Amino acid sequence: MYNSPMEINNDFLNRFRDNSGKKPHKKQVKELPGEVVERNGTRFLVTTTSKTFNGFTLPEREFFDKSYSDSLELLYGIRDNKKKTIADRGIRNLHDAKNNEKFSDEARRILSALAKDIHAVKDILGARFSPSHRLFFLLCAFFKPEELLFIDIETKSLFFETSIIEIGCGYFEGKKFTVKQFTCLKDAAEYEVLEEFGKLLHGKKAFVTFNGRTFDIPFIDNRISYYGGISSAADIPGMHNFDLLHFSRCCFRNEYDSYRLKSMEVNLLGKERDGDIEGSEVEIYYNNYIESGDPAFLEPIVYHNREDILAMVELFERIFDRWV
Amino acid sequence: MNRIQNLISQIKQQRFYNNQITDIITIPPVPPIYAEPDDNLKTLRSWDPSIERLYIHQAEACRLVQEGRNVIITTPTASGKTLAFNLPILQDITQTPGTRALYIYPAKALANDQLKVLETIKERSGLKFEAGIYDGDTESHLKKHLRDEADIIITNPYELHQILPFHPKWNKFYKGLKYVVIDEAHRYKGVFGSNIAMLMRRLKRVLAIYGVNPQFIASTASIANPLEFITKLTGEQFESVDKNGAPSAEKYLVLWDSSFNPQKSVHTQTKDLLLFCAKSGFQTLSFTSSRRMAELIRMWANAEDRSTDILCYRAGYDPATRREIERKLKEKEVLGVVSTNALELGIDIGQLDVIILSGYPGTISSFWQQAGRAGRKNNDSAVVYLPHEDALQKYLLHNPSILTSKTFENAIISTENPNIIMGHVLCALSEAPSKSKKIFDDIDASPFVDAMAGHGLVTETPRGYIYSGARRPQDTVPLESMGSGTVKIKINGRILEEVEMSRACNECYKGAVYIHNGETYVIKELNLESGEAVAAKEDVDHYTEPMKxxxxxxxxxxxxxxxxxxxxxxxxxxxxxxxxxxxxxxxGKVISCDDLxxxxxxxxxxxxxxxxxxxxxxxxxxxxxxxxxxxxxxxxxxxxxxxxxxxxxxxxxxxxxxxxxxxxxxxxxxxxxxxxxxxxxxxxxxxxxxxxxxxxxxxxxxxxxxxxxxxxxxxxxxxxxxxxxxxxxxxxxxxxxx
Known part of the structure; x- marks a missing residue:
């Protein structure tokens, strides 16, 4: 039976909305923080900011190769104790192992990957180490800073059956780090935002994310599949991903109680954000913005996302300092 | 005098007998009707030489499936329905690699049984195919393997509801999907069935993305309107196969009016009958209305006579215990079992001598599902029916022709309930955008799309209509209820059951005695605004009813x-x-009346x-x-x-x-x-x-x-x-x- 006009009771509607009942705090902002782009009848916001990072570098390739060939653990069955035993027998790295009858074949195979490409090296590492291992981080030696794309997304919920609100990206041009953020101004603009994001992938070879392995990357993947594919973003599956959450946990093991980005920022970087919102509050602010059109609800989302990306660059540097 | 007639005459000499038997109806034996031998039989015999013939309904169903029709098979329990669709599907899968089938079962136990059937065929025939169960218990590495490699995936509606948004991962399976099997389809009636009808349309919509339009094969217990029902459930046109060729032995329907012995309750009389039949060497299964009654009858029986170990079977027992009882029944190691309707579903326990139905199971179809447990090959059997205090139950006692003529009820589902459609519209739009506002082929969702767009849950985009809520709709839309207002009944903070608002008002007011799975609870608090009721487990022998x-x-x-x-x-x-x-x-007597x-x-x-x-x-x-x-x-x-x-x-x-x-x-x-x-x-x-x-x-x-x-x-x-x-x-x- 249909009733017209259709009445839908609020109980039903609220089950599909954020119902935490939290009221957002408005900032005193009058204008949208960026440039409004209209396409296909939908609108999204492009926010571009930049910051200089003087000290950002990536390790030299020789450094990686040395760390790699020093890792006797890449040999099957070699762990800490065994390592000492064979070190006493004069095997201190894989090159030494090449000359040992027992390890020769395996050591040659492992070292030969270095002459191939990053995928061959990744396969060797993946067979012996967890993805949070230092050597996985050091794979950044295979890239130039200009080839990295830092990304962070804001979404309506943790599930990809709901949509993306904003994609923030950061990339280097020399010492200049540019943050480009695409924010849906209507729910309808998600596809266009993904398309814009796809265009930024040109010339990029690796993502840097915080928890992107389980969240950001699969989320983006699934949203693209939802629309049946987006040609500009076709290169995503070939991109390498440096997930800083996993490296932080490993690099600063037992040093902190929490490895959330915000607490790392406070405890490791010694920074506190001014009036920032929680990731879980994004959807509340966004809903208020959609309902009222008041930019004061949107600005905190853009700010939050940008700060996350900038914090990722600094975190990357700290891990670099510790491990390189 | 045959075995059963002998048993009945002995019952009549027992102390508990006081002329309760009002009538005994003889249901004559039915000989088998075989189909003419054909290629399908040849194929089948090459798989398993012990198979002699195909029944007409099996042959007919095979032929229709091979012709590419959607088929619904409506024949009684244990008539070999499964074989009728497994044969053509396996034939196709093994001949055309890449052909896949999705089997949907309403309950886990049935999915397990079906997997066992398929594994047995595989073992005997040496056919090469892979089948597996994909549900909430499947380990994640196995899930990926099944999606990519399995020829047959067996799942349940709850799992299907959850996995539809992941269709890109299922791409390989869906692209090859040729058959969707809906076994035990009669279980999808009422509110549950109406939700499943929407789920089927969502499945078809996702499959259409992969250019797939599968063939549907359904089986159901006897209902009056199989074609109307299955068309509503799936939105597809079907051919019906209902001419049963499976044989049955002579059966006696014994009608028992417990009120002729006012000294004993109907439950005590059930116990007397069960115990006597079992002691006389007849394997007997008694169905009761609640878990509590099942437990009580077992307790009384075993207290009275320790020599015959009566077992109890019900939901809530751990699977191992249940499998053990099923095995004991099948291998005739136990003579007497008292069960809830948990055993009614197609679980394989073999055939028994006597079935006691204590209380009418609610539908004629269920009646014969339960009664169908009686009747060993070439051996007569008995079904004893003891109605409880209820107009319909008693009516059937005096009009057994309604039962024996098997004029079945109509299975009811609705594809027009706005509360049900709305939730599934949101699910569907979260699975893929829709260019058309109508969304489904045969159900026009436009009014819902418009209404929900007005509330921001649906958004029109250049790519079509998309879901724009902030919750995963598959977690929010229940399959068992309407999804509009519900009340969670909690006991010690744990959710006992979630019920519709209307049911909550009628059964969960403060002070109400609430029965869940045969156990009694007393409602301590009902808060309609927060949608919560607090219950406490209390063993009481009174009950409550609202005045309204x-x-x-x-x-x-x-x-x-x-x-x-x-x-x-x-x-x-x-x-x-x-x-x-x-x-x-x-x-039956009012002991108090309180304001609400x-x-x-x-x-x-x-x-x-x-x-x-x-x-x-x-x-x-x-x-x-x-x-x-x-x-x-x-x-x-x-x-x-x-x-x-x-x-x-x-x-x-x-x-x-x-x-x-x-x-x-x-x-x-x-x-x-x-x-x-x-x-x-x-x-x-x-x-x-x-x-x-x-x-x-x-x-x-x-x-x-x-x-x-x-x-x-x-x-x-x-x-x-x-x-x-x-x-x-x-x-x-x-x-x-x-």
Whole structure:
């Protein structure tokens, strides 16, 4: 039976909305923080900011190769104790192992990957180490800073059956780090935002994310599949991903109680954000913005996302300092 | 005298026997009807030489599947339905690599059984194919393997509901998907079935993305309307296979009226029968209405006689225990088992000698599903039916031809309930955008899309309509209920059950005794705003019922039929239920009455109603009868027999009679669907109203009571405590309806 006009009771509607009942705090902002782009009848916001990072570098390739060939653990069955035993027998790295009858074949195979490409090296590492291992981080030696794309997304919920609100990206041009953020101004603009994001992938070879392995990357993947594919973003599956959450946990093991980005920022970087919102509050602010059109609800989302990306660059540097 | 006749004559000499057997009906043996040997039989024998012939229904189903038709097989339990679809599917899978099939089962145990069947075929035939169960218990690495490699995936509707958004991961499986099997389809009725109907449309929509339009094969227990039902469930046209070729041995239906021995309750008599049959060496299974009763009967039986170890089977036991009882039944290691309807479903336990049905299981179809457990090959068997105190149950005792002629009920589902459609529209749009506002081929979702776009849950984009809510809809839309307001019943903070708002108002008010899986709980608190009720486990032997008034307002008349002296209508109504008080009863007697403070419950639903000429009032009054009591009694009787026509529970429908309704002041009887939005019951009752009226007339006429009783015009859930009631007057009204 249909009733017209259709009445839908609020109980039903609220089950599909954020119902935490939290009221957002408005900032005193009058204008949208960026440039409004209209396409296909939908609108999204492009926010571009930049910051200089003087000290950002990536390790030299020789450094990686040395760390790699020093890792006797890449040999099957070699762990800490065994390592000492064979070190006493004069095997201190894989090159030494090449000359040992027992390890020769395996050591040659492992070292030969270095002459191939990053995928061959990744396969060797993946067979012996967890993805949070230092050597996985050091794979950044295979890239130039200009080839990295830092990304962070804001979404309506943790599930990809709901949509993306904003994609923030950061990339280097020399010492200049540019943050480009695409924010849906209507729910309808998600596809266009993904398309814009796809265009930024040109010339990029690796993502840097915080928890992107389980969240950001699969989320983006699934949203693209939802629309049946987006040609500009076709290169995503070939991109390498440096997930800083996993490296932080490993690099600063037992040093902190929490490895959330915000607490790392406070405890490791010694920074506190001014009036920032929680990731879980994004959807509340966004809903208020959609309902009222008041930019004061949107600005905190853009700010939050940008700060996350900038914090990722600094975190990357700290891990670099510790491990390189 | 054969074995069973001998057993019956011995029962008649027992102390517990007091002429309770009112009738014994012999159901003659049916010989097998085999199909002419054909290529399918040849194929089958190459897989398993021990198979001799195919029954006609198996051969017919195979042929239709091979011709590419959608097929529904409607033959009794244990007639070899599974083989009928496994044969052509396996043939195709092994001949055309990459062909895949999805089997959907309503329960885990059935999925396990089907997997075992397939594994056995594989072992015997040496065929190469892979089948696996994909559900909440499947480990994640295995899930990926199954999606990529399995030829047959067996799952359940709950899992399907959850995995539809992941379709890109299923790409390989879906692209090859040629068959969707819906086994035990009769389980998808009522609110649950209406949700499954939407789920099937979502599945078809996702498959269409991959260019796939699969063939559907369904099997169901006997129902009156297999084609209408399956078409509603899937939105596809089907061919029906219902000519059964499987044989059955002679069977005796023993009708037992427990009221002939007022010293003993029907449950005690069930125990006596079970124990006696088992002790006499007949393998016996007794079905009871609740878990608690099952446990009690086992306890009484074992206390009385330790030598025959009676076992109990019910949901809630761990799987290992249940498998063990199933095995013992199958291998004849146990003589007596008392079970809830948990054993009714197609679980394989072999055939038994005696089945005792303590209480009517609710539908004729279930009756024969349970009774179908009796009847070993070439061996006669007995089914004993003991009705409980209820009008319909007793009616069947006196009219066993309704049972034996197997005129089954109509399975009811609705594809028009707005509450159900809305939730699935959101799910569908979260699975893929839709260019068309209609979304589904055969259900127009446009009004819902418009309404929800107005609330921001759906957004129109250049890519089509998309879901724009902030919650995963698959987690928010339940398959068992309507998804509109629900109440969570909690016990020690744990959720016991989630029930519809209307059911909560009627059964979960503060002080109510709530029965869940045969256990009793007392409701301590009900908060309709937060949607929570707090319950405590208390073993009580009393029960409660609300006292309420209903008000029915006609919103829209959709169908009418003019009959002599009255007009029959079907349409949309608004029902308001006012809760006044509740009564606590023990053994049928009121022991207390307490006030209820609750806001009225309002919902829009569908109803069938009779508008009488005013002259019926004078007809009854001139006979010196009470009109208010007469129309009230007629309403109760009609509702009591409604489940015989529309497969539903008495609690799924509500009623209200008016001695004078609306502006015209004509008498009126309403029967409405007890669910917000309606579920199709009243619409079916409108169609079959003639038969409903004449059967009801017959029931009331033949009831031996003088002034009305629970076996005819008293309703166990009457909001006015069956007052006023005039049985004699109700007969005049019912006569008027025929």
């Amino acid at each position: 008034d209903e008000d029915v307002e006609i919103l829209k008349v959709k169908k009418t039929r003019d009959c002599t002296g009255y007009r029959l209508c079907f349409g949309d109504v608004k029902v308001t239920e006012f809760f006044k008080a509740y009564r606590t009863k023990k053994a 403070m609750m806001p009225p419950l309002k919902f829009n639903t569908e109803a069938v109603w009779m508008e009488f000429d005013y002259k019926i009032v004078s007809l009854i009054k001139s006979a010196g009868l009470d009109f208010d009591g007469s129309i009230h009694a007629a309403e109760h009787a009609l509702i009591a027999l409604s489940p015989l026509f529309a497969m539903c529970d008495r609690n799924d429908i509500g009623g209200r009679s008016y001695p004078a309704y609306g502006d015209d002041g004509n008498p009126c009887i309403f029967i409405y669907d007890g669910y917000d939005g309606g579920i199709g019951i009243s619409e079916k009752l409108f169609e079959v109203f003639g038969s409903l009226a004449s059967n009801t007339m017959e029931m009331v006429t033949n009831c031996g009571c003088e002034e009305g009783c629970p076996y005819c015009v008293y309703s166990p859930k009457c909001g006015n405590g069956n007052n006023p009631i005039d049985k004699a007057g109700s007969l005049i009204i019912l006569n008027y309806l025929i």
